[in-house]
Amino acid sequence: MAELLKGAPVADAICARTREKAEALGSRGILPVLAIVRVGENDADVYYERSAMRRCEKSGVGVENVVLPASVSQAELLAKIRALNGDARIHGVLIFRPLPKAISDEAVRAALAPEKDVDGITDGSLAGVFTQSGRGFCPCTAQACAEILDYYGIDCTGRRAVVLGRSLVVGKPVSQLLLARNATVTVCHTRTRDLPRETKRADILIAAAGHAGTVGLEHVAAGQIVIDVGINTDSAGKLCGDVKFDEVEPFVTAITPVPGGVGTVTTSVLVSHVVEAAERQTRS
Amino acid sequence: MAELLKGAPVADAICARTREKAEALGSRGILPVLAIVRVGENDADVYYERSAMRRCEKSGVGVENVVLPASVSQAELLAKIRALNGDARIHGVLIFRPLPKAISDEAVRAALAPEKDVDGITDGSLAGVFTQSGRGFCPCTAQACAEILDYYGIDCTGRRAVVLGRSLVVGKPVSQLLLARNATVTVCHTRTRDLPRETKRADILIAAAGHAGTVGLEHVAAGQIVIDVGINTDSAGKLCGDVKFDEVEPFVTAITPVPGGVGTVTTSVLVSHVVEAAERQTRS
Numbered sequence: 001m002a003e004l005l006k007g008a009p010v011a012d013a014i015c016a017r018t019r020e021k022a023e024a025l026g027s028r029g030i031l032p033v034l035a036i037v038r039v040g041e042n043d044a045d046v047y048y049e050r051s052a053m054r055r056c057e058k059s060g061v062g063v064e065n066v067v068l069p070a071s072v073s074q075a076e077l078l079a080k081i082r083a084l085n086g087d088a089r090i091h092g093v094l095i096f097r098p099l100p101k102a103i104s105d106e107a108v109r110a111a112l113a114p115e116k117d118v119d120g121i122t123d124g125s126l127a128g129v130f131t132q133s134g135r136g137f138c139p140c141t142a143q144a145c146a147e148i149l150d151y152y153g154i155d156c157t158g159r160r161a162v163v164l165g166r167s168l169v170v171g172k173p174v175s176q177l178l179l180a181r182n183a184t185v186t187v188c189h190t191r192t193r194d195l196p197r198e199t200k201r202a203d204i205l206i207a208a209a210g211h212a213g214t215v216g217l218e219h220v221a222a223g224q225i226v227i228d229v230g231i232n233t234d235s236a237g238k239l240c241g242d243v244k245f246d247e248v249e250p251f252v253t254a255i256t257p258v259p260g261g262v263g264t265v266t267t268s269v270l271v272s273h274v275v276e277a278a279e280r281q282t283r284s
Numbered sequence: 285m286a287e288l289l290k291g292a293p294v295a296d297a298i299c300a301r302t303r304e305k306a307e308a309l310g311s312r313g314i315l316p317v318l319a320i321v322r323v324g325e326n327d328a329d330v331y332y333e334r335s336a337m338r339r340c341e342k343s344g345v346g347v348e349n350v351v352l353p354a355s356v357s358q359a360e361l362l363a364k365i366r367a368l369n370g371d372a373r374i375h376g377v378l379i380f381r382p383l384p385k386a387i388s389d390e391a392v393r394a395a396l397a398p399e400k401d402v403d404g405i406t407d408g409s410l411a412g413v414f415t416q417s418g419r420g421f422c423p424c425t426a427q428a429c430a431e432i433l434d435y436y437g438i439d440c441t442g443r444r445a446v447v448l449g450r451s452l453v454v455g456k457p458v459s460q461l462l463l464a465r466n467a468t469v470t471v472c473h474t475r476t477r478d479l480p481r482e483t484k485r486a487d488i489l490i491a492a493a494g495h496a497g498t499v500g501l502e503h504v505a506a507g508q509i510v511i512d513v514g515i516n517t518d519s520a521g522k523l524c525g526d527v528k529f530d531e532v533e534p535f536v537t538a539i540t541p542v543p544g545g546v547g548t549v550t551t552s553v554l555v556s557h558v559v560e561a562a563e564r565q566t567r568s
Contacts, residue, residue: 172463184471184482191441
């Protein structure tokens, strides 16, 4: 039986720290505010929006919802983003992506002011992750993985971390966070030969492939800590991760559940970024 | 006996491509120009400056030397950089670092226009390396490693690449270039446990630790390709890499010499960036 690395206590700890900081800002007359920009009515977006709003409320952070029709033009969206950049009441901006095909993702990312980029999508934020300079903000899901490791006292120094996936949203940034924690980091992906041989060597395995069932018994070894980033639905329509939990859980030392693991921590990281952004923007 | 992966033919091939592009620009009345900013009289800087100037001349690229006294103030240096940013005759800027202690490295990197950052030191360039977006320019030494692999027809796909070192100048960017070439990439460093065990697993080993003698016989295995990025001097004052060449060379399949390997390619990459920058800046 593995230790279950649940997300809720991690999220609560982040939320408590965030609320404290938000109150300190409040005592200076500053309310940290997140603008959430949603184009269209995608179910996953609406779901995440509600969850982020609840978490903001719990942490003493305001929300401004910007909902645009799926037919919005790129020019209109960019104008809206620029207006939010220039609005001193707004400290952080979350833009749901992917956007409709008529809109250039690159143009949107370039339009957002890096200091308000609490979701880690701008060049400034990604450079900050790569250089570990503290500029910008790390993509929230990648940081959520590191927050779980930190909360449960898992020291990465000198240990082998294997990251499965190389996306800009999780795989690549989490590999940089693990490197900054002095792990020896291997990034695997769809072109990796003999994946089980690589993943079995891990002390810490981060599964961020984005496909249900990618990690099974043949990929793991005793003593491992497994962080499952996947949010997929199985053939029965049930939420599941990238890891075959029932197979893997009995053999490893610790594992995050899905749901209730990384995903639970992500919105609290987002809200902590909003408060951090407000602190940076109002520093005298 | 290993195949010797010499830098000279790689540099010559890059130089030939670059000269062709420079001539095409010339036919449109455009001379690509590199500004080299040197503060003080550091021997290594002066040496690299001469080598870059020779390579520019060979490739049909102009050079403007900016030499400032070691006593220059930060404000004066930043003003000079901004003047170069605004000077349409200058397409690329190389700034020797480390700079005197009184000058903030971060301020200098932030001051340089990303589109003229042919040495890959700005946030824009580093984000471009991380995202593989093609924006900015990769740090030249990291790209030189990849150019050697490409020139000698070494396919990285699915192979295990182990990078020893995690600097922003080599280790981190080269790990991204290898990932983009579909290698399974492991980054090792001073905190890695049992380094020989990691490096022996490599199909392609990039030694970028920055210390003479870091890689010996115990770190390598038959069949490996070794790229030695180190430029150090041994106890006898002789130039040497990070790899104990005499020990390692008989056992591996291919290896770059030092001198005559990666270092030889670096300036040709720099000059290719200047021409690429001129192309981008004058695209109609």
